[in-house]
Every structure is written in C-alpha cells, then in structure tokens.
Amino acid sequence: MGKAIVITSGKGGVGKTTATANIGTGLAVLGNKVVVVDTDIGLRNLDVVMGLENRIVYDIVDVVEKTCRLKQGLIRDKRYEGLFLLPAAQTKDKTAIKPEQMLELVNQLKEEFDYIIIDSPAGIEQGFQNSIAGADEAYIVTTPEIAAVRDADRVIGLLEANGINSPKLIINRIRQDMVKRGDMMNVEDIVDILAIELLGIVPDDEAIVISTNKGEPVVAEDNPLSAKAFKNICRRILGEEVDLLNLENDEGKFSKLIKLLFSK
C-alpha cells in the first residue's frame, strides 16, 4: 500500500509544481514506483515541467468520469523507471472533480504505487480540497517572503482542520547572499514562525529555470545545488537522516572574480 503526499502552499508561484516534479522523479530514481498527479484543473503545468506534454491523451477528469481506464490515463516517463504522470484536464474547471472521487482515485493509485505525489493548485478553494482529499501527508512549500509564509500558515491550519496533521515544510528559493546581509528571512526564522517540521531547503538556482526550459527535472543532474537539495529531500522521505544542505557554496563576488582571473 503506497503513501499519498500532497504538495501545497496556498500562495501561487512558490514552486509547488517544481517540487512535485523533482520529488517524484527523485523518488523514482531511488527505485520507487511513483505517480505524480496534477490536480490543477484548467491550469495544467506539471506536464510541461516534467517534459511530458506531448504524450497526453487522457487526463484526470477522463479517469474519474471513467471515460478511460486508470491505466490509460497514466503516462509513463520513459526516462525514469517506475515514474508516471496523471495530468490535469486543461479545458474543464476545478469543479469537474469532487473530493470523494479524488479520494477513490488516490486509494486506487495507492494499490499500484509506492508514492503518489499530488500537486495542489494555488488557493484554498475546491481545487485545494480535491488535492488533499486522499492525502496521507502534506508538504508545504514556501519561500522566504512574508506573503508566502503567511499563506503557508493558513494552509497548515486548514490541513489540520481536515485531519492532515504534522505537515512538513520545504523552504524554496533561498538566496544565501541576501540571508547573509540580513535582507531575507533565514530558515530558522521561518521554522520558528510556522512551527512545523522542516523537510528541506532549496536554494534559488538558475539550474531550475534551465532544467524547466528543457522539461528535465533538475534532480536528475549531478552538480546543481538545487539538485542536491531535492535529492536530500527524497532521501529524508525514505527515512534516511540527511544533514541540511550547506548553501554556502555560493561564493562571494570577490572570490568569483579571483577565480575568473586565474582560471585561464
């Protein structure tokens, strides 16, 4: 019996979909059978972030309405053994699925897969309610900004009200240079305010933009710091104890300049 995890945030644009794609891919690379589910009906995006947009035939609404069988709705990612995508519908709206149907779907998926990673839409309306309907656990994605942390706090309260206790936190897009200057809240500040367990931290990294451009989750790469960050998160999900990523690799301008001067 697999485990269903919803990735949510309240606020949009903090990196839910990127986190879903990377956690899903990362867990598959580590040998698990994984399905990533896009519940953002009408604003489907997980397919392009995963680079699977050309392979869609059916979607989650087709599966729920039984227009197709579950197996037909799942898209197999040929690059990674054991990784599948269930895409959202693009031409319908959030009310096309009810929470009860979502629960049934997730329970079905739990029989087939080790991990069901559910990408939640922004907001706290029906789309959100659908996304959490079958979830055993929740991961909250936030960024070191007031608005994102505030919304995260709201969502934590809503999850608890819906019986999903002890959500875990992913702090995304940390800029270590700004943290050092005292111009960005640090990890400790945010954990202190939200008072939930920290699952991982992810630096603001150009490599994510580049990998998203190509439709290849960054976690599959070796070098980028963000790839290491997502790998660590996946290992923690699997129960391993992993130290928090050191974001200090980020060198100062001066040492970069020195390096540049002597690199020829």
Place this chain on the structure above:
Amino acid sequence: MDFFKMFGKDNKQSKDVAKERLKLVLVHDRSDLSPKFLEMIEGDIIRVIKEYAEIDEEGLDIKLTRMKRETDNMPMSALVANIPIVKIKDNIE
C-alpha cells in the same frame, strides 16, 4: 555598502522587519477565526479566577497561537492567557 549603512538612521535588518510584521499579521490571522469565542472564554476565565484572586481586568490578554509541545516538539495550537494578578484572596476555604 556597509560604509553607507553606518550613516543610516535605521540600521535594523529588513528581515527582522519582515519577521515582526509577519508575526503580527499571523496573530490576527490565527485568532480572527472566532473573536466571539475568545471573548466568551475571556469572560469565563475572569469569572473563575476572580473567586481566587483579584485581577487586573484591563491588562488581561488572551490569544490563540501556535507553538511546539515541549515533550515531543509536535506543533499545536495554544490558548495563551496573560492574567495580571493584583492580589490573591486569603479567605479561600
């Protein structure tokens, strides 16, 4: 850059400003779910404590907050009451 900062009147780091503003807004977010509920609790608590002590009703402050449980670090909602006691009654049987 630090050279200019030295002359700035306000040398508070912007992240501290963010943290303070955030904390304040969350106190409202977390408690505005039911101000009436809090008011009712407040009234009842005053009534009960008054039997044992004289309290400063003006200085009384009750709010809903989230904190970590000391025993196992689990996050939980907590009702935090700050009740200034003026004098404990000594005629309690």
